[in-house]
Amino acid sequence: MTAARFERHLFVCTNARAAGNPKGCCSSKGAAEVAEALKERAYAAGLKGRVRVNKAGCLDACEDGVSAVVYPDGIWYRGITLADVDEIVARTLVAGEVVTRLLAPARPARPGR
Amino acid sequence: MTAARFERHLFVCTNARAAGNPKGCCSSKGAAEVAEALKERAYAAGLKGRVRVNKAGCLDACEDGVSAVVYPDGIWYRGITLADVDEIVARTLVAGEVVTRLLAPARPARPGR
Numbered sequence A, B: 001m002t003a004a005r006f007e008r009h010l011f012v013c014t015n016a017r018a019a020g021n022p023k024g025c026c027s028s029k030g031a032a033e034v035a036e037a038l039k040e041r042a043y044a045a046g047l048k049g050r051v052r053v054n055k056a057g058c059l060d061a062c063e064d065g066v067s068a069v070v071y072p073d074g075i076w077y078r079g080i081t082l083a084d085v086d087e088i089v090a091r092t093l094v095a096g097e098v099v100t101r102l103l104a105p106a107r108p109a110r111p112g113r
Helices: A031-044 A084-096 B031-044 B083-094
Strands: A007-011 A051-056 A068-073 A075-077 B008-013 B051-056 B070-072 B075-077
Touching: A007 A031, A007 A084, A068 A084, A075 A084, A075 B070, A084 B083, B008 B031, B008 B083, B031 B051, B031 B083, B070 B083, B075 B083
Parallel strands: A007 A051, B008 B051
Antiparallel strands: A007 A068, A051 B051, A068 A075, B008 B070, B070 B075
């Protein structure tokens, strides 16, 4: 491993699919606004340079609403709304705690997807 | 930590800045093509469902050419070109090895950036 550049690195899926696609997508559920709010609140909490918040392409969790993953912890959140942003920043990005009610359900590996 | 969804998760910066921006950007150095090639080769190597390859927003390494990070390992690569793709897939994504010549230089935390 190289030296860690960030204590935590949060990626928010902002993938967009065409309207009517049966998979749905995070974009249509407000992902861009959630990602922006997470970034703003994280930086307002003094985490700039320590924690990075990025938008990402499809995280393969389309059914999970607005999805995000926090590394290196490997915490997967689902169904994130603007109302969850403060708690994610305070508990997960600052303190490294898991917000249990937002945890994506465990699932087996899906080879071939 | 929740159950790991992927053995490795690679994020390639594909951020674009306006031409002439002194920071430069990964997009102008072929990041989209590199990201697509990494995804194709990874899936061709049978890693679909085990390893995820995503495009990401700015990884704050604009000066490092096409940049990418592999989690949970925390390996940062810089200056990636299409010629590096096969090696990254075979050595890092499949075997978990570091391609030393592509390692981004260590740097201190940059609070405030």
